Amino acid sequence: MPAASALKVLVVDDQMTMRALVRSSLQQMGVSDIADAADGELGLQSLLTRQVNLVISDFNMPKLDGLGLLRAIRSHAPIAKTAFIMLTGRADKDLVVRAAQFGVNNYISKPFTVAGLREKIEEVFGALT
Amino acid sequence: MDPMESIKATFFQECDELLGDMEQSLLALEAGEGDSDTINAVFRAVHSVKGGAGAFGFEKLVGFAHVFETTLDAMRSGTLDVTPDGLKVLLRASDVLNDLVQNAKGQGAVDESRVATLKEELEAMVGGGEADDAPEEDWGFKPITLEIGAAAPTSEWTLRFKLTAKMFANGHEAHLLLNELARLGPNEVCLDASELPDFETIDPEGAYFSWTVKLPAETAEADIRDVFDFVGDESIISLAREGGELEAPAPPASAEIIDVQALIRQAKAATPDASELKLAAEGAKEAATGNKDSGVERAAQAGATIRVDLDRVDNLINLVGELVINQAMLAQSVEDSGITRSPNVVNRLQEFEHLTREIQDCVMAIRAQPVKSVFQRMPRLVREIAASTGKQVRLVTDGEATEVDKTVIERISDPITHMLRNAVDHGLESTEERIAAGKPAEGVVRLAAFHRSGRIVIEVSDDGKGINRKRVKEIAVNKGLIAPEVDLSDDEVDNLIFLPGFSTATVVSNISGRGVGMDVVKRSIQALGGRIAISSIPGKGSTFTMSLPLTLAVLDGMVVMGGDQTFVAPLTAIVETLKPKQGDIRNLGPKGAVIAVRGGYVPLIDVGVALGWRTHAIDPTQGVILLVESEIGGRAALLVDAIQGQRQVVIKSLEANYQKVDAVAAATILGDGRVALILDIDEIIASKLRDVQPARMLEAS
Structure with a gap:
């Protein structure tokens, strides 16, 4: 049973509001190690320089989108095992299917609740303490 | 503040930025610029607004954004063509989206019927509702669980070791060590031979190999280290358990530089995707045109800006204002004490003054903002006026990045709005007239901003019919503003439109929208310490040029004495200064006097009397005249006792600290620590002229 405080999370979204919302939700769960990035490229750069075990990323971003980021992570051995949860809009089935093809761990639709996000994280890591 | 708040x-702040950028993108597309990325940027903006709105439960906003997004999605995926008509719908949709955002903010009402109409138009473009709306449960997605910390309380050991040539020389053998390690439990050995040089350069006695050994989790660390007892601990490069309870991949050693772009390319090559074919083609195009903004640049941008509370900046500006005053006071004290003869003191003092000025400039630059925030509201305004006047208008903006102090930004919006209204309403001809004159049906209004000699210049020009000078003169004569027989130059005729009373509409109104008087525009620009000029070519169009100070926090002023008091007159209002001769003065009864200046007469105003410091005016020949200009009532001659000098002063609001005082615009603190009032030239002249027939005075001037 992993402790929420042991999670190191990277939030990738081009929208500041969304980054703030995810960050605030994570903080309410007891996660304190949270970094963020404004697009896939910056996210990837961040992943290469710090320890992260969960990436929560938006899909549609400039430069490098969420799928691109996911694929880059999965194909680079040192970070390939990082858990990845994709943030999607409602009714984005096509995207979820493609993300699954590239090994996404889970997805969450916007708008989400704190409980909803926690559930999605727990589906990946097991119950958080 | 509550975190959610x-x-x-x-x-909301982000929405405003997104909506602004979105409009720019749409306008770029309308002008035939932009590419597939531009429409994608518009999609992303709407998508982001929708996402945020959903989180805060703004259902109406979400509903509209969703329909908007669906249409944009069809456009960016290529199933729907981007047509000029389609873009017009998108532009109107962006206006509605803006209204809905403002409404969610608690500002402004929303025209429900307009929302509904546009929703229908957007839906009609993509041909009805969406197809792919299957419930999430049917997507067949299964989360991938990470198996961590389930099997053992701790994870396995990873040992890396390497033997040096010296160790081999001492008789140590790698295979012996590996055998020892094998005895500790089932293991996995990996040889790293990457350091092995070419055959030609190899040193037969050298040592080039290192080994990575994975050992069972239950092995004791001491047992592993024991194996290397005789070899020496220095042969162990690293010994660590793989991760903790949660496995966090170790970031690479700092020396290792990883090219993010290469990584992305590699990922794409390794895991191809159907949608890549299209992207690859676009990528090639982008490469051919040169990658506009590289990732590095973007990273630099992201790291190079911070958001700071405006209060903090304002506080800093206030403090620097105090510093400037303090520096002036110190300089004065030093001079009074008579030690300025020491060159050291003088030099240091000058250095101090330069530094203070520099700090002030830097601090003001922090609060400087591009005029973009004002400019980007204008396309919508022009669209609406065009629609209501039935004219075809294209607005071209230029110099949006020009920066000016926030205090000015907040107040230039109205004058620009009025000038644009006038340009479309009065400047441009109707479509029929244009075609008859052999011009394109679509009129062009240009809004530009640039810096010129320490001021910001904003130009509004149109390619309309220009000023009808004959008609302007007729109106001016009919309204008694000028005498019928006066012979005026073209320039003077053009400037008649700024006279009060020239236009019938004298009230600033956003509702009427049909051309507020240019005198109102001029007055509001002058209130900002600005000036406005017009140039017009018949049949070709008119250009209104306004120049404004870059800040309202400091002011260039003339320090003058009047009635034992020190005042500051804004330099922008002063035309010239002169010593009057007795023969130039004409008394007009007991109340006032006029002075002859360059063949005309201007009213003489004793500043001391006007502000109530003394009851009787001084002898004009003993004082100095400041010839000031204020287009509200033409010119006036301000009589003061003496001029002290020209100085940049820090403006302190009287209204904020005390209350509004007639004829006084603000206050400042001088070098000697005394408070000096800054004269409100317009108001002084206006109050004086209330007694006198304005039309006659103008005529005289």
């Missing part, structure tokens, strides 16, 4: 504030 502060995020909501961020959301």
Whole structure:
């Protein structure tokens, strides 16, 4: 049973509001190690320089989108095992299917609740303490 | 603040930025610029607004954004063509989206019927509702669980070791060590031979190999280290358990530089995707045209800006204002004490003054903002006026990045609005007239901003019919503003439109929208310490040029004495200064006097009397005249006792600290620590002229 405080999370979204919302939700769960990035490229750069075990990323971003980021992570051995949860809009089935093809761990639709996000994280890591 | 409230504030701020950028993108597309990325940027903006709005439960906003997004999605995926008509719908949709955002913010009402109409138009473009709306449960997605910390309380050991040539020389053998390690439990050995040089350069006695050994988790660390007892601990490069309870991949050693772009390319090559074919083609195009903004640049941008509370900046500006005053006071004290003869003191003092000025400039630059925030509201305005006047208008903006102090930004919006209204309403001809004159049906209004000699210049020009000078003169004569027989130059005729009373509409109104008087525009620009000029070519169009100070926090002023008091007159209002001769003065009864200046007469105003410091005016020949200009009532001659000098002063609001005082615009603190009032030239002249027939005075001037 992993402790929420042991999670190191990277939030990738081009929208500041969304980054703030995810960050605030994570903080309410007891996660304190949270970094963020404004697009896939910056996210990837961040992943290469710090320890992260969960990436929560938006899909549609400039430069490098969420799928691109996911694929880059999965194909680079040192970070390939990082858990990845994709943030999607409602009714984005096509995207979820493609993300699954590239090994996404889970997805969450916007708008989400704190409980909803926690559930999605727990589906990946097991119950958080 | 409640965290959600502060995020909501961020959301609205971000919405304004997104909507502004979105409009720019749409306009770029309309002008035939932009590419597939531009429409994608518009999609992303709407998508982001929708996402945030959903989180805060703004259902109406979400509903509209969703329909908007669906249409844009069809456009960016290529199933729907981007047509000029389609873009017009998108532009109107962006206006509605803006209204809905403002409404969610608690500002402004929303025209429900307009929302519904546009929703229908947007839906009609993509041909009805969406197809792919299957419930999430049917997507067949299964989360991938990470198996961590389930099997053992701790994870396995990873040992890396390497033997040096010296160790081999001492008789140590790698295979012996590996055998020892094998005895500790089932293991996995990996040889790293990457350091092995070419055959030609190899040193037969050298040592080039290192080994990575994975050992069972239950092995004791001491047992592993024991194996290397005789070899020496220095042969162990690293010994660590793989991760903790949660496995966090170790970031690479700092020396290792990883090219993010290469990584992305590699990922794409390794895991191809159907949608890549299209992207690859676009990528090639982008490469051919040169990658506009590289990732590095973007990273630099992201790291190079911070958001700071405006209060803090304002506080800093206030303090620097105090510093400037303090520096002036110190300089004065030093001079009074008579030690300025020491060159050291003088030099240091000058250095101090330069530094203070520099700090002030830097601090003002922090609060400087591009005029973009004002300019980007204008396309919508022009669209609406065009629609209501039935004219075809294209607005071209230029110099949006020109920066000016926030205090000015907040107040230039109205004058620009009025000038644009006038340009479309009065400047441009109707479509029929244009075609008859052999011009393109679509009129062009240009809004530009640039810096010129320490001021910001904003130009509004149109390619309309220009000023009808004959008609302007007729109106001016009919309204008694000028005498019928006066012979005026073209320039003077053009400037008649700024006279009060020239236009019938004298009230600033956003509702009427049909051309507020240019005198109102001129007055509001002058209130900002600015000036406005017009140039017009018949049949070709008119250009209105306004120049404004870059800040309202400091002011260039003339320090003058009047009635034992020190005043500051804004330099922009002063035309010239002169010593009057007795023969130039004409008394007009007991109340006033006029002075002859360059063949005309201007009213003489004793500043001391006007502000109530003394009851009787001084002898004009003993004082100095400041010839000031204020287009509200033409010119006036301000009589003061003496001029002290020209100085940049820090403006301190009287209204904020005390209350509004007639004829006084603000206050400042001088070098000697005394408070000096800054004269409101317009008001002084206006109050004086209330007694006198304005039309006659103008005529005289």
